[in-house]
Amino acid sequence: MITMSAPDVSADDMALVEQVLRSSSLSGGPMVQAFEREWCANLGGAHAVAVSSGTAGLHLALIAAGVHTGDVVVTTPFSFVASANAALYQHAVPVFVDIDPVTMNIDPAAVDEAVRAIARGGVEARRWLPRTTPPDFVRAGSPGHVRAIVPVHVFGQPAAMRPLLETAREHDVAVIEDACEAIGSTHEGVRTGTFGHAAVFGFYPNKQMTTGEGGLVVTRDAGWARLLRSLRNQGRDDDATWLRHVRLGYNYRLDEMSAALGLGQLRRIDDLLAARARVARSYLDRLTGVEGLTLPCIVPATTQMSWFVFVIRLAPDIDRDAVMATLHAAGIPSRPYFSPIHLQPFYREAFGYTEGDFPHTEAAGRSALALPFHPRLTDDDLDVVTRHLTVAIASCRRPRGAAAAR
Ligand SMILES: Cc1ncc(COP(=O)(O)O)c(C=O)c1O
Known part of the structure; x- marks a missing residue:
């Protein structure tokens, strides 16, 4: 039978998962740590934070970027819905920018135009902003600031990162790469996932490698990494004291079985x-x-x-x-x-x-x-x-x- 997609799970992958099942540690154990460590070694990024899905990773990366109610997140409409939904979870307004018709990736010149126009405000900004904004997506007394640009490396082909980074630098905006579809690709010789302030990978079973459900955020910023670890773990602090919560957090942890499968897959990437x-x-x-x-x-x-x-x-x-x-x-x-x-x-x-x-x-x-x-x-x-x-x-x-x- 010909199927759309199929995971490639080896005997070694299964042995790693079985190792977890025979242990007493199904969550918060050594496999997640090993997965994160080997990810940094193989694919680059100073800090890797494994999470329960690519969508969860995008949500947390936007929180780390300081995206709040009424902020603007510039992204592409030609993507899987999660790359824009992540902004909605923060009650931020997704501003879409059209794609380059050849690569189908976001058009960096149009991103630059949109960010400039929204910074100026008024009529120019209105051309880019959505026609309507639900009331709970508006921050009282504060115009929408562009807080993040989320380029998506569509179908595995990297977006044109250099001009996007220039726009972001000029306007002090974070770049969060949605690299969920682009594990292992390079743009002008540089690994996707190492351009932005953070990048998010996804491991759904149709992806190049899988953990079942799962995702991972990489960042060079130690402060962001600490925050991401807390946010994925119910807002617990660095010491992970079980019933002490220093911020609003989520249960976005990756379990040990998934991490073991990911580790096996990563070793064969x-x-x-x-x-x-x-x-x-x-x-x-x-x-x-x-x-x-x-x-x-x-x-x-x-x-x-x-x-x-x-x-x-x-x-x-x-x-x-x-x-x-x-x-x-x-x-x-x-x-x-x-x-x-x-x-x-x-x-x-x-x-x-x-x-x-x-x-x-x-x-x-x-x-x-x-x-x-x-x-x-x-x-x-x-x-x-x-x-x-x-x-x-x-x-x-x-x-x-x-x-x-x-
Ligand atoms: C571009 C893109 N962004 C985000 C996601 C969300 O990842 P997940 O399904 O792991 O939540 C996916 C994949 O499904 C994707 O293809």
Whole structure:
């Protein structure tokens, strides 16, 4: 059976998890510490703080950045909903900025424009702010300050970090990298996750490596790391005295079984990434020249790609839903990925976003199609997907003049 994704769990990974299960320490033990230590050694970052999910990591990183009610967090609408939801947990206003249509990552020139305009306030700021803001997202007597920029390394390709960091420096704004999809990629030779004030990785089972549910925040700032450790652990202080809470905290801890699985996966991360790259290359070889689709574009600044998903874009005259239905009938799953955040019902209702607000994001949202992608796909599987996809594309062209469904 061809599946969209599949974790690669080895016998060694299972042995590490079993080791935990045979111990007396299922939470707050040595595996989390080892996972954090080896993460810093392998992937960079002075401090690593393991948490219960990528979403939890984003929430805590925004708290560390000082994001509060009424602040503005600038981010991309072309992402998984969690990267914007993290701002909402703090009652901050997500201000979306459209993407570069080639990389599908946030457009740094537009970010610069947005941050400048919001700093100036007035009519210029209104162009960027949402049409409506619920009352509990407004701080009385205080205009919204941009407190953080959250670039997302979409599908594993790093965002253009240098101009974003310049904008952030100029305006004294924190940069929190959403690196949930980009474990191990490099931008201009530098590891993603080491650019911002903090970066967040995610280990959901469809990711390049998994802990089941889980995530991790990296930062160079020792003060942030201390705060993050307290926040994930119910606001306990450094000494972790069990019933002493010095701030509002959360239970965002990663358990020992998950950390053990993560440790096993991390020790094989180069192999896991190489296996995905092999599958991506095989797709590229097979699909190059197929009419009606655009293949992923890896830009020169991406000195090392980390393949999270394999997403093609269909030409506007091809009916994506019909292509998906044809693939489904042949037993091949596929997903429209991403569905823009600003058009999610909740965002439309709360902030007044509507179609036409972010044209590049919406075009990507209409045309993007994720194909089955994981290291266990065989050449035969890829042949089957390619054959059915090619036929589906050829047979699902809309009649001339028919508009793409919105
Ligand atoms: C870009 C992005 N941000 C955030 C998340 C949230 O991570 P999690 O599912 O671990 O909460 C994900 C993944 O699912 C993601 O792809």
